[in-house]
Amino acid sequence: MEKVMEKALEALGLSDTNSGGFAGAWTGSGKLQTVVSPIHGEALASVTNVTPQEFDAILAKCHQAFASWKLVPAPKRGEVVKAIGDELRRNKQALAGLVSLEMGKTLREGLGEVQEMIDICDFAVGLSRQLYGLTMPSERRMHRLQEQWHPLGVVGIITAFNFPVAVWSWNTAIALVCGDTVLWKPSSKTPLTAIACTKIAEKVLRDFGFDPAICSLAIGRGSDIGDLINTDPRVALLSYTGSVPGGRHVGKLVQERFGRHILELGGNGAVIVSDKADLDIAVRSIYFGAIGTSGQRCTTTRRVIVHESVLGTFRERLLELYRKTPIGDPRDGKNLMGPLVDPAAVATMLAAIESVKAEGGKILFGGEKLPNPGGCYITPCIAEVSGNLSIVKEETFAPVLYLMSYRTIEEAIALQNGVTQGLSSAIITNDQREGELFLSVAGSDCGIANVNTGTSGAEIGGAFGGEKETGGGRESGSDAWKAYMRRQTSAINFSGTVELAQGITLEM
Ligand code: NAD
Numbered sequence: 001m002e003k004v005m006e007k008a009l010e011a012l013g014l015s016d017t018n019s020g021g022f023a024g025a026w027t028g029s030g031k032l033q034t035v036v037s038p039i040h041g042e043a044l045a046s047v048t049n050v051t052p053q054e055f056d057a058i059l060a061k062c063h064q065a066f067a068s069w070k071l072v073p074a075p076k077r078g079e080v081v082k083a084i085g086d087e088l089r090r091n092k093q094a095l096a097g098l099v100s101l102e103m104g105k106t107l108r109e110g111l112g113e114v115q116e117m118i119d120i121c122d123f124a125v126g127l128s129r130q131l132y133g134l135t136m137p138s139e140r141r142m143h144r145l146q147e148q149w150h151p152l153g154v155v156g157i158i159t160a161f162n163f164p165v166a167v168w169s170w171n172t173a174i175a176l177v178c179g180d181t182v183l184w185k186p187s188s189k190t191p192l193t194a195i196a197c198t199k200i201a202e203k204v205l206r207d208f209g210f211d212p213a214i215c216s217l218a219i220g221r222g223s224d225i226g227d228l229i230n231t232d233p234r235v236a237l238l239s240y241t242g243s244v245p246g247g248r249h250v251g252k253l254v255q256e257r258f259g260r261h262i263l264e265l266g267g268n269g270a271v272i273v274s275d276k277a278d279l280d281i282a283v284r285s286i287y288f289g290a291i292g293t294s295g296q297r298c299t300t301t302r303r304v305i306v307h308e309s310v311l312g313t314f315r316e317r318l319l320e321l322y323r324k325t326p327i328g329d330p331r332d333g334k335n336l337m338g339p340l341v342d343p344a345a346v347a348t349m350l351a352a353i354e355s356v357k358a359e360g361g362k363i364l365f366g367g368e369k370l371p372n373p374g375g376c377y378i379t380p381c382i383a384e385v386s387g388n389l390s391i392v393k394e395e396t397f398a399p400v401l402y403l404m405s406y407r408t409i410e411e412a413i414a415l416q417n418g419v420t421q422g423l424s425s426a427i428i429t430n431d432q433r434e435g436e437l438f439l440s441v442a443g444s445d446c447g448i449a450n451v452n453t454g455t456s457g458a459e460i461g462g463a464f465g466g467e468k469e470t471g472g473g474r475e476s477g478s479d480a481w482k483a484y485m486r487r488q489t490s491a492i493n494f495s496g497t498v499e500l501a502q503g504i505t506l507e508m
Contacts, residue, residue, distance in 0.1 A: 006044065008097035012196040014045055020191060020219030021050035022198050023061035023183075024212050028054065030220060035192055038104040038339040039329055041374030047191040049220040055228050062154050062183045062216040063234045069214050070151035070179040077177050078128025083204045084173070085121025088114060095165065095196060097331065102190050103161050104339040104376065105293045106330040117169035119460045123477055124173035131178065131481065139502075142495030149485040151179025152260075153236030156229045158222070158250070160241045161341055162296045162397075164190035165197055167264070170460070170476045171239045172201070172215065178484040180237070183216045185229055189341055191219045222246070233257050237484060240264065241298075244395070244421070244469045251471070262483055263471025264464075266395040267423030269455035270303035270416045272438070274409070274429035275310050278452070282428040283317045285454030286401075289426075291325060291380045292456055294340050295399030298470075299424040299448065299456040303392060305412045308405040315364070315384075315403065322365050322380060328372065339376030340398060346378050349398035355391040356383045356400075364403070388418045395421060409434055417445045423466030424448040424455040447474070 009015075019028035028048035035044045050058065069077070088095065096110035105113070133148040155175040159167045164186060172182050186194035194217060201215035218225050229235055230253035239262040240250045247265040254261040269289065273282045289301030306314050330338025340346050346369060353367045366381035380399035385392055392402045406412040416425055425446040427438040435451040437443050447466035448458060458464050463478040465471070474480045493499075498506065 006097075006101055008094045008101060009045060009192065011094040012091060012098060013199045014192055014195060017046045017048070018192070018195050020047045020195070021054050021058050021217060022202065022212075023058040023216040027058070028219070030054070033188065033191065035102065037101050038341055038374055038376040039101060039331070041376075044101060045192060047195070047219055050218045050225060052224065052228060055218050055220065055225055058216050058218050059154070059183060059232060059234055061213040062181050065211040065213040066151070066153055066181045068211065069181055072179070072210075074128045074131055074177055074179065077179060078125045080204060080208055080210065081121050081128070081173050081176050082125045083207065084201055085118050085125070087200045087204055088118050088121065091200060092118070095193070098193050098196055099164055100330050100338070102192050103164055103341055104330055106335060106338055107333065109293055113163060113166045116166045116460055120169050120173045120476060123460055124177045127174070127481055128177040131485070138491060140491075140493070140495070140499045142493070143499070144492045144494070145489070146492070147487055147489050149178075149482070149487055152484055152486050153180060154234055155180045155182045155484060156235040156238040157182055157184045158226060158229065158238065158240045158242065159184070159186050161187035161189035162293060162298070163241075164193040167241050168194070168197055170464070174475070174481050175484050176214070178481055180484055181214045181216070183218060183229070183235065185218050185220065185222075185225055188219070188221060194219065226250070227253070230254055231257065233259065235259060237261065239473070239475060247471050260483070262465070262473035262475055264298070264473050264475060265466075265469060265471040266421055267298045267300070267466060267470055268303065268393070268395050268419045268421040269299055269301045269424040270305055271301050271425070271455060272406075272412045272416060272427040272429075273304060273306040273310065273314055274427065274431060274434055275307035276431040276434065277310065277428040278430060279310065279314060279317060281452055282314060283321065285426070285428065287318060287321045289454035289456045290401040291337050291399050294337055295380065296341060296345070296397050297456050299458060301401065301455045302395070303402045303404065303416075305404055305406050305415045307412075308407055311405045319365055319382065322382060325380060327370065327377060327379065337380065337399070339372070339374060340378060341376070343375040345398055346376055349378060349381070349396060349400060352391055352394075352396040352398065352400055353381060353383070356385065356389070359385075359389040359391055361385040361389060361391075361402070367400070388415060393419045409437060413438065413443055420469045421466065422446045422468035423470040424450075424458075426450040426453065426455050428452055
């Protein structure tokens with residue numbers, strides 16, 4: 001297959017053949033992998049995977065780098081993260097172009113993804129001066145009780161294909177200011193963007209005179225390199241983003257060695273559309289939530305639960321938008337939807353549509369494969385269903401939207417919560433009582449619950465993650481940083497005598 005050397009690759013320092021391992025020096029003598037773009041089905045470049053022996057050496061260097069990095073004052077570590085953010089600003093267009101080229105999201109979404117990386121760097125710079133511990137009153141006289149936070153070690157970062165660069169940055173920016181080093185294993189579907197990001201971090205670390213192994217990389221299959229990360233005690237924290245079955249496997253292995261993990265797994269986002277909703281807001285936010293990234297976001301809107309009195313109007317207005325969805329080359333600004341990530345994803349979507357029909361659902365629109373080269377283009381689908389059918393309970397990672405109706409708000413909330421995943425949810429309503437109910441303990445059971453905005457497009461300022469089979473992990477903003485550090489509680493006695501807690505005496 002002939003390779004297409006695109007400008008974005010050159011701008012980011014990639015070449016025709018690239019090494020897939022980094023820990024201060026580039027290595028990789030394992031399997032040669034050709035990366036094919038879903039946009040046109042043509043080869044972009046090749047990547048050599050790392051062997052298990054090379055992985056071991058990479059992890060050893062990353063672990064070694066922790067010994068000195070943890071001693072660097074946190075605000076100084078923040079300066080490094082600030083410079084990474086600046087480098088991302090300079091490379092925003094090229095990196096967004098490569099994201100689009102490698103996994104197929106629209107260029108405007110690629111630009112948004114890189115912006116998210118810049119935003120989390122800015123957040124982390126501020127955080128580097130705010131890694132606060134608490135002090136508490138001691139129950140003992142002339143004693144002080146305090147908590148402080150120390151760096152943890154190597155953070156393993158395993159990422160999914162759909163946010164090939166942002167998830168690395170959410171973890172890396174926070175881990176670096178916390179004094180940890182990182183070892184990244186990206187999805188095998190998106191190794192080029194991972195190499196580009198690692199080169200950016202490498203340049204900055206070298207400019208500052210720090211060991212570039214602080215940001216290491218190991219590209220390889222999940223079943224070999226992934227499992228080495230899961231089982232190696234040198235990886236203090238594993239932040240894993242991927243499917244529920246993948247997370248179940250990873251979680252068990254990390255737990256077995258008493259490692260720590262952050263699991264960011266699959267979602268099954270739903271939006272409730274009330275009879276008191278502003279339908280303009282409902283239609284627009286659900287449309288973007290369902291077709292954005294071609295339905296391949298963990299926060300994608302997959303289910304819409306509409307009050308029966310507005311179902312007819314809502315259905316027609318949404319179908320109107322679906323019918324005119326511009327689909328094609330995602331780098332062309334006029335298109336709102338690009339390809340799915342690979343032909344297998346298209347086949348999965350078609351199989352799900354067959355299951356919907358077999359379970360009595362009605363296909364209202366879409367699910368037609370388009371003849372574009374590469375075989376990854378398909379029209380987004382809307383299916384009307386009678387509730388959470390078994391196929392509806394599954395996360396089909398493609399643009400299939402299930403429409404269902406409700407009578408009472410309690411019934412709608414039960415439908416929203418009636419799946420095993422618990423990532424993102426929303427209600428569109430102008431009734432404050434309904435909105436508050438949705439956010440209350442009797443409302444959504446998800447990690448994200450929005451009012452009058454859709455399920456996708458989370459901001460970095462909040463902690464991101466979900467409940468139930470979504471894994472319970474949190475990353476990005478708020479106090480998610482605490483997972484990247486170890487907490488130490490200290491009692492300091494300045495009384496000159498020994499006094500035991502709980503009033504226990506040493507009298508003899
Ligand atoms: P996937 O589960 O196929 O792969 C995710 C990662 O796991 C890849 O890097 C893969 O190589 C790796 N992996 C595979 N086997 C492994 C093993 N034995 N040990 C360690 N790692 C292994 O997921 P995908 O298709 O790339 O991405 C889609 C999934 O990710 C969806 O379920 C989506 O909802 C989820 N996702 C979740 C979030 C979130 O924040 N909750 C964000 C993005 C994607």
